Amino acid sequence: MISEIYKQKKSCINVNKSYATFTRGMKADIFLKRNSSNYLGEVWPGPVYFPDFFNPDAVNFWDQEIEIFHKTLPIDGLWIDMNEISNFITPSPLNSLDDPPYKINNAGVQRPINNLTVPASSIHYGNLTEYNVHNLHGLLESRATHDTLIKLKGKRPFVLTRSTFVGSGKYAAHWTGDNAATWDDLGYSIPTILNFGLFGVPMVGADICGFSGNTTEELCRRWIQLGAFYPFARNHATKGSIRHELYLWDSVVRSAKKALGLRYRLLPYFYTLMYEACTKGTPIARPLFFSDPEDTQTYDINAQFMIGGAVMVSPVLSPGVNSVTAYFPKGIWFNLFNYSSTMITDSGEYFTLEAPEDSVNVHVRGGNILPMQEEAMTTQLARDNEFELLVVLHEGMAEGEVFVDDGEVVEMGGKESEWSTMKFSAKVEGKDVKIKSVLVNGTYALDHKLVVKVLVLGLGFEEGIEMHSLYVNGVELGGKGVGLSYEKRGSFGVAEIDGLTQLIGNDFELSLKFSVY
Numbered sequence: 008m009i010s011e012i013y014k015q016k017k018s019c020i021n022v023n024k025s026y027a028t029f030t031r032g033m034k035a036d037i038f039l040k041r042n043s044s045n046y047l048g049e050v051w052p053g054p055v056y057f058p059d060f061f062n063p064d065a066v067n068f069w070d071q072e073i074e075i076f077h078k079t080l081p082i083d084g085l086w087i088d089m090n091e092i093s094n095f096i097t098p099s100p101l102n103s104l105d106d107p108p109y110k111i112n113n114a115g116v117q118r119p120i121n122n123l124t125v126p127a128s129s130i131h132y133g134n135l136t137e138y139n140v141h142n143l144h145g146l147l148e149s150r151a152t153h154d155t156l157i158k159l160k161g162k163r164p165f166v167l168t169r170s171t172f173v174g175s176g177k178y179a180a181h182w183t184g185d186n187a188a189t190w191d192d193l194g195y196s197i198p199t200i201l202n203f204g205l206f207g208v209p210m211v212g213a214d215i216c217g218f219s220g221n222t223t224e225e226l227c228r229r230w231i232q233l234g235a236f237y238p239f240a241r242n243h244a245t246k247g248s249i250r251h252e253l254y255l256w257d258s259v260v261r262s263a264k265k266a267l268g269l270r271y272r273l274l275p276y277f278y279t280l281m282y283e284a285c286t287k288g289t290p291i292a293r294p295l296f297f298s299d300p301e302d303t304q305t306y307d308i309n310a311q312f313m314i315g316g317a318v319m320v321s322p323v324l325s326p327g328v329n330s331v332t333a334y335f336p337k338g339i340w341f342n343l344f345n346y347s348s349t350m351i352t353d354s355g356e357y358f359t360l361e362a363p364e365d366s367v368n369v370h371v372r373g374g375n376i377l378p379m380q381e382e383a384m385t386t387q388l389a390r391d392n393e394f395e396l397l398v399v400l401h402e403g404m405a406e407g408e409v410f411v412d413d414g415e416v417v418e419m420g421g422k423e424s425e426w427s428t429m430k431f432s433a434k435v436e437g438k439d440v441k442i443k444s445v446l447v448n449g450t451y452a453l454d455h456k457l458v459v460k461v462l463v464l465g466l467g468f469e470e471g472i473e474m475h476s477l478y479v480n481g482v483e484l485g486g487k488g489v490g491l492s493y494e495k496r497g498s499f500g501v502a503e504i505d506g507l508t509q510l511i512g513n514d515f516e517l518s519l520k521f522s523v524y
Contacts, residue, residue: 018090018148021052028072032058037065039137040130041101048125049095057092057125060147061140062132069148070155077159084165085152087179090145091124091170098126104138145170149179162415167239171208176284180210180239188217188248193230194324198309200237204290209281211292212237216251218244224256225326225364231259232367233322235266236314238277238291261365269343269369271382271389273318275409279378280315282410282428285419291315299336302355308334317375317399317407318343321360321368331362339373339401341464349497373401373465376431376442378409390414393459394511396431398442400465403435411452411511420449427452427512438468440502440519444511452512459507461517466493466500471523474502478518479509493521 020029020038032038038045038056045056058065073085097119100106104127110117120127120138127138149168156164166179175181183199186192196213203211215234216227222244231253234240244251253263270277280291290297293313295305311321311333319340321333334357335350342348350358350370360368371377377397383389398405412419412426420426427449433442440463446452474493477484490505502519509515 018087018092018144019048019050019052019055019057022047022054022056023052029056031072032056032068035064035068037062037068039125041126041128046098046125046129048092048098050089050093058148059131060144060151061135065132066151069151070158073152073155074159083156083160083162084167085156086167087145087148087152088169090148090168092141092144094124097122101126101128104128104136142170142172146172146175146178149175150177153178157417161417163417163419171203171206173207176206176208176210181208182239182241182243183211183213185218185245186213188220188222188226188244188251190226190324190326192217193226193233194310196233196237197312197322200292201290201294201309201312204238204292205294207288209284209289209291210239212239212241214243215240216242216244216253217248219248221249222251224258227251227253227256228259228262228364229323229367231263232266233320233324235263235270235367236292236320236369238281240267240270258364262367265344265365266367268382271386272379272395273314273377274386274389275378275380275394275411276315276318279408279410282419283315295319295334295336299355302336304334304355305336317372317377319370319372321370323362323367329362329364330359331368332357332359333368335370339465340370341373341399343369343371346462346464346501347496349499371397371399371464373399374405375399376405376407376433378407378431386414393457395460395462396442396458398431398433398461398463400433400435400463400467403467405431405433405465407431408447409511411456413451423449423451425449425451427455429511433463435466438472438521440466440521442517442519444509444515446512446514450512452510454510454512456511457507458509458511459505461504461507463502463519464499466502467498468500468521470495472500472521473524474519474521476520477504478520479507480515481518491519 020032023029037058039059048055098121105121111120125137129137145168149166152166153164168179168181169184171181200211216222216230253259283289284291295308298313298316299305310324313319321331323331335352336355337352340350379395379397380389381392408430410428416425428447430445430447474491477491488506493502
């Protein structure tokens with residue numbers, strides 16, 4: 008698990024002869040060059056040199072510096088920043104590489120390519136010009152940091168980077184940079200994270216409540232309702248803005264508890280999507296068209312998004328409103344907070360949904376089985392909680408899966424003893440509901456994790472039906488601490504089984520028996 012300890016490292020080293028890291032870097036000769044000398048820039052520490060991660064010696068230097076720091080303060084993750092590379096000065100042009108005829112459209116301003124970065128005429132190891140390899144710095148630093156943490160810790164690392172390139176998602180999570188505390192930036196965060204998922208950077212999120220500028224209670228409240236469902240969720244602000252910790256406003260606290268509580272319950276589902284992203288390259292947060300490519304109405308929707316193929320988030324993105332108009336692709340959808348507010352559509356349809364100040368609309372699509380768990384104060388504590396299965400029927404059927412491991416093994420899906428995948432299916436047969444779990448591969452789950460609760464939504468039985476018994480692998484469970492309940496909610500019935508002690512790694516079949524009373 009990732010500890011609470013992080014060290015923020017900039018992509019530069021302070022030029023200071025009393026600084027041991029600097030003197031070791033000079034001895035190893037690992038800094039970016041210009042005119043055969045180390046290029047001198049300026050960042051937060053003052054005058055700085057920049058490690059050249061094309062240089063194998065620079066990678067070794069980075070490895071050693073992290074190890075030295077770790078001996079002083081043990082860490083599990085590193086946050087690397089300013090690695091575009093960012094520079095507080097704009098270097099003067101030295102040759103035509105530094106002053107080409109085109110400009111960069113940075114924040115709507117046509118700027119020279121040397122603007123607030125290292126000069127394009129800088130030379131990397133191997134005689135590579137900065138002009139040709141500028142965008143690779145963040146990727147190479149992420150890779151070096153990722154690999155060092157594995158060697159140092161022997162477990163899965165956590166690296167958070169600001170600069171990315173193709174392939175960065177293999178090594179690091181990403182936040183979307185210095186956004187602002189505005190309603191526009193709240194809305195922009197959705198297409199940004201969706202794009203990064205499609206770019207191959209699945210673990211991505213925006214600074215909740217906004218990085219620069221002063222947020223408001225309402226903006227922060229609506230932002231945590233959305234941000235709780237970013238793959239990477241954090242609240243963060245610049246030094247000069249007002250404080251915006253979530254606990255500062257009672258209404259934000261209520262919203263955060265509600266939204267983050269659901270996020271923590273969904274962590275087994277999120278984690279399974281992370282495994283899918285790792286093995287197949289599919290994003291965690293997805294545009295609606297990803298699941299419904301034939302529905303042309305989904306193509307220009309960027310105010311909603313899917314988490315995997317089963318969960319849809321429809322947030323409020325404007326001030327002073329308590330409703331949201333959301334598009335629902337064909338199927339049946341249930342509100343994931345209370346399992347009500349059923350939306351049924353044959354071909355896709357817009358609905359206007361209530362969105363009180365403490366609520367965000369999150370729906371689950373019929374035909375899916377979600378692995379869930381009880382929430383807890385930390386992810387480590389939550390991992391110790393038992394599983395619940397939320398079975399959401401559509402036309403009498405549903406399916407799903409879950410991936411489990413210890414959360415620290417380096418290779419997700421490596422040795423069979425370190426991980427497991429289970430597949431679930433459900434089907435209505437007459438007045439019976441059969442739910443199956445099959446261990447597909449891996450042996451980790453054979454002695455880990457219990458299923459203690461199953462909730463079935465979308466039962467279409469007529470009035471006058473009751474659930475009278477439960478069979479597990481053909482054996483009736485009655486009077487053995489297992490609770491059974493069934494009730495009609497609107498047009499559909501909801502069945503609940505509580506008190507199970509079924510190991511997730513053992514194949515099982517639950518058979519729910521219903522009869523007319």
